[in-house]
Amino acid sequence: MTNKPSASSDDSTSPTYWSSVARLGFYREDWVTEVGPALSAPPTPxxxxxxxxxxxxxxxxxxxxxxxxxxxxxxxxxxxxxxxxxxxxxxxxxxxxxxxxxxxxxxxxxxxxxxxxxxxxxxxxxxxxxxxxxxxxxxxxxxxxxxxxxxxxxxxxxxKVAVGLNKRHAPLYRHAMELLKSPPYGPPRVFRMSYSHWPVAELRDHLFFFSVHAVDLCLQFMGPIEEIAIGRREFGGSRSLTVYAEHSSGSTSVLALDTTVAGLRERLDLSGDEWLISVDDVTSIQWAHGAMMSTSSWQPHFAVPGPSSDSYVLAGYVGEMAAFHRAISSDQEPEAGLDAARRAIDVLELIGESPEGITHRRLEHAAAGQDN
Structure with missing residues (x-):
């Protein structure tokens, strides 16, 4: 069964092509606002x-x-x-x-x-x-x-400072966050993310250019990390990093951060009390609940040009810029700012300091992992 989020009830002010895309059931009105002028009235340049x-x-x-x-x-x-x-x-x-x-x-x-x-x-x-x-x-x-x-x-x-943590603004990750706000979904118990890509020689580059996205999303969804176990293995030209994290909420996370695949692949699985939300490569989402695992899903309609099939939108790049524009034009602070970047880097530094094998570490400033 496919359960499509409702589109804005007023298509009369939208371009004709956008009216068609909206009826496919992807964007709600708040998502239209998130990605800015591509979907709504252009702001002041x-x-x-x-x-x-x-x-x-x-x-x-x-x-x-x-x-x-x-x-x-x-x-x-x-x-x-x-x-x-x-x-x-x-x-x-x-x-x-x-x-x-x-x-x-x-x-x-x-x-x-x-x-x-x-x-x-x-x-x-x-x-x-x-x-x-x-x-x-x-x-x-x-x-x-x-x-x-x-x-x-x-x-x-x-x-004001915004940092390029674009995955926070990817529409399907945003939708996963929205699902958590109401039954039958609720506080996540387990966060699992695989963020895999091509070989990167330097561990620091691996962490700060790629793994930072998985760590940032983990903190955004799950809150502060209190303790982590880090598994590291080097395979000549590639590397495997596995992070098990315990959060102050009592929930747990598992991150698989490896450089063993061609291209870039990412998958998020959130689970709780008999429910599951999965986002695959920022382009498809499934959410299921109950003993019968009643399932809803969405993926792009590439045959219809528009924001819902645009990789700049789906990956969160347009959304992060729209959010920065709104912050500058208002009293808001950028969501993905220096605070968020510093929290992620605190974790990345612990991972980067860990030798091969398995290492257990506690975060000295765990409370800094909480988004406001």
Missing amino acids: IPYAMIGCGLQATTVVSPSAERAGFRLSAVCDVNRARAERATLGHGDVRVYSEYQQLLRETDAEVIFVCGPPDLHHTAGLAVLESGRHLFTEKPPAWSSSDVAKMQDVAARAGR
């Missing part, structure tokens, strides 16, 4: 400058930002030819080779930083000290202590 013009910046971050109501006004990269290529299709955009000069001259009140983590930290601090809002790709720094420095500067400057 906010000019932004981009520091770092590599592949992630130009093929993921910038297109998602434009759809969420940001407008590119300046770019900066140490490779000037790369910076100039990043301006194509954006109209009159100023080009810089040094971010210090960009910060002195640009009128943009919002700066995006997309590059190596060292750049995220140093340029991010400079952005905040200049009195501007900041979006930084993850990780914002290589250590929890350096993230804390960024938090201090942001607080003194009164500026």
Whole structure:
């Protein structure tokens, strides 16, 4: 049986194509708001400058930002030819080779930083000290202590910071969170996530560029971690990491974080008192409950163009930009900010310090794992 979430009752103000997609039963009105102008009235454009013009910046971050109501006004990269290529299709955009000069001259009140983590930290601090809002790709720094420095500067400057933890804004993970708010679903007892991808030589890169998403989702769904057991095995060119976590709520989590597959695969299973919610590769969801396991499901309708079959939307990239736009335009704080990043990095540091074999660790600041 397929149980389709209800769409907005008013399609009259939506584009014709969106009316059709809405009737397929994916988005509810709050999901429409989440992903912003792709599905609803465009917000007031906010000019932004981009520091770092590599592949992630130009093929993921910038297109998602434009759809969420940001407008590119300046770019900066140490490779000037790369910076100039990043301006194509954006109209009159100023080009810089040094971010210090960009910060002195640009009128943009919002700066995006997309590059190596060292750049995220140093340029991010400079952005905040200049009195501007900041979006930084993850990780914002290589250590929890350096993230804390960024938090201090942001607080003194009164500026807002969003971090590229896009999975938090993936619509199917959001729907799983909504299901937990009402019967027959409820507080999850067990969180299981497999986050597997191609081989990554350096453990730090494995953790901070990939596993951070699984850890962040674990903390978002389950709350603070009090104690973890870490299993680590190296297989020459690949690696297996398994994390068993006990939360302050009494619930448990199991994370399988390995570099043994081609491509990238992720699967989340949440279970509780005779119910199960499963999200596979951010593109399909099943939820079932009761002794008969009455099951509902959804997956994209790729034959119908629209947000429900758009990978930028499904992966949470447009949603994170729409959320950042709303935060800047209101009194809200970004949901995926430095606090969330620091909580995840606290866990990643423990994993990274663990030798091969099985290690048991307690988190000294377990309470910091709770989202407000």
